[in-house]
Amino acid sequence: MPGFYKLNAIISDKIKWNQREISGxxxxxxxxxxxxxxxxxxxxxxxxxxxFINKGLLCNISKIEHPSPFVTRFxxxxxxxxxxxxxxxxxxxxxxxQALEDTECVVIPRTAVEWFYDNVEEGDKLGRIIFxxxxxxxxxxxxxxxxxxxxxxxxxxxxxxxxxxSRVNQRYRSFFLRIDPAxxxxxxxxxxx
Amino acid sequence: MSVPPPFEKLIGSxxxxxxxxxxxxxxxxxxxxxxxxxxxxxxxxxxxxxxxIFFVNSGFCRIYLSTQGKESTLHFAxxxxxxxxxxxxxxxxxxxxxxxxxxxxxxxxxxxxxxxxARSHMQEGERLVRVxxxxxxLFKLEEIFSFYNSDxxxxxxxxxxxxxxxxxxxxxxxxxSYLNITPEHFSYLKxxxxxxx
Numbered sequence: 105m106p107g108f109y110k111l112n113a114i115i116s117d118k119i120k121w122n123q124r125e126i127s128g129x130x131x132x133x134x135x136x137x138x139x140x141x142x143x144x145x146x147x148x149x150x151x152x153x154x155x156f157i158n159k160g161l162l163c164n165i166s167k168i169e170h171p172s173p174f175v176t177r178f179x180x181x182x183x184x185x186x187x188x189x190x191x192x193x194x195x196x197x198x199x200x201x202q203a204l205e206d207t208e209c210v211v212i213p214r215t216a217v218e219w220f221y222d223n224v225e226e227g228d229k230l231g232r233i234i235f236x237x238x239x240x241x242x243x244x245x246x247x248x249x250x251x252x253x254x255x256x257x258x259x260x261x262x263x264x265x266x267x268x269x270s271r272v273n274q275r276y277r278s279f280f281l282r283i284d285p286a287x288x289x290x291x292x293x294x295x296x297x
Numbered sequence: 298m299s300v301p302p303p304f305e306k307l308i309g310s311x312x313x314x315x316x317x318x319x320x321x322x323x324x325x326x327x328x329x330x331x332x333x334x335x336x337x338x339x340x341x342x343x344x345x346x347x348x349x350i351f352f353v354n355s356g357f358c359r360i361y362l363s364t365q366g367k368e369s370t371l372h373f374a375x376x377x378x379x380x381x382x383x384x385x386x387x388x389x390x391x392x393x394x395x396x397x398x399x400x401x402x403x404x405x406x407x408x409x410x411x412x413x414x415a416r417s418h419m420q421e422g423e424r425l426v427r428v429x430x431x432x433x434x435l436f437k438l439e440e441i442f443s444f445y446n447s448d449x450x451x452x453x454x455x456x457x458x459x460x461x462x463x464x465x466x467x468x469x470x471x472x473x474s475y476l477n478i479t480p481e482h483f484s485y486l487k488x489x490x491x492x493x494x
Contacts, residue, residue: 166445174445189438192431198442221424228424232416235430236387242437243384247393249444249477250362250369282445 107135111156111210114182118233119226128223132216138203147200151190152214157181160207161271164199165279175280176245178204178265178272184234204272248281254291257281303331306377307352307405314428315421324418328411334398340380341396347385349408350429353378356402357466361474362394370475372440373399373467375460380404383433386412399467449476449483453492 108130115121138144138160145151147168155162162185167173176199179185187197191214221227244264251257261280262268268277278288300308304326311317317325334340334356341347343363351358353374360380361370371394374380384390386409415422443452453476456463463472473483486492 166442176441176445189435189442192435221427226423228421228427229416232423232427232430235427235434236383239383239430239434239437240388242434242441246371246437246441246444249441250364 119230121224125224133210133212136209136211138207140203140205142203144201148196151187151197154186154212156184156210158208161205162201165202166199173279174282315425321419330406332404332406334402336401338398341392343395344391347382347392349406351380351404354403357400358398360394360396368474449478452476
């Protein structure tokens, strides 16, 4: 199926899997398109899906019970995104997933992930590789909390997400940096780092 | 099969995640090492390369960053917790932080070569490592959300729930560095009875 081509190719690059395993997995996933601004999943609801981005841009965003929203992560083409705590534990999600551009995703339900681990011989190997990379990203994100200077935070953000300046509007960049949008405008950091 | 006593908790923890045969347990425990640290000794220092994973058998540790003399405590670990610097294991990065024993502490050290061995020699080794990394990711995410979501009082409540009597294990200065507030602010909150005992 053409919509699964990129996802299948990326998986094939990491592990060996046979045609039976590929077909079995592809039968459980589906393509969905979202418009910029759409919420794919909501905060405080259980997130039981994983999204692979064919085209577009998504973010994890928390809006409830905060003075202003905050973004914990941006995800671009060929990235996976979910609210992992909710996905793994079944607890209500601490973040929603929002489209920041018109986006096409492969939606992977939790049942398909469980099937993958149980039925694809190298399924755990792929999971291990994904979590190694994800942990590395999380460590970088976690370091932000100890960096106070806005310019340094901005530099780290562009290092972590190189396309953020060209594709994410200023408001959402300020949500990631946890800088008041009005103050962010006055700092005028864009393109200066 | 009988597991050597210092490794019982670790193997018990692994067995709750995957199936491991008696032969695998024997081969695995042959590669493990018990290490003892006195209070204030370091399991890992900034600038060192982490060589494996520490499993806390007893005692209490903390991970902290030191930036221009200012300490920021990232998290604490007690009995049954794992500690490591994954970037060091996977990407050869030097540790940006310190892992310090805050009480006399006994750990089981799992060398990284044993992790690699487990992946290729144990029936469910790849699954074991996947689940371990997955847990690390959840732990890290909780840390990030806790930092963004909670004020210092909430964070203290969460910390106290996870590690009862933490005030007796570490100094107020260390707790303040975890809450990302000054020791003076922490003392003020205590004096106002805004923090649970």
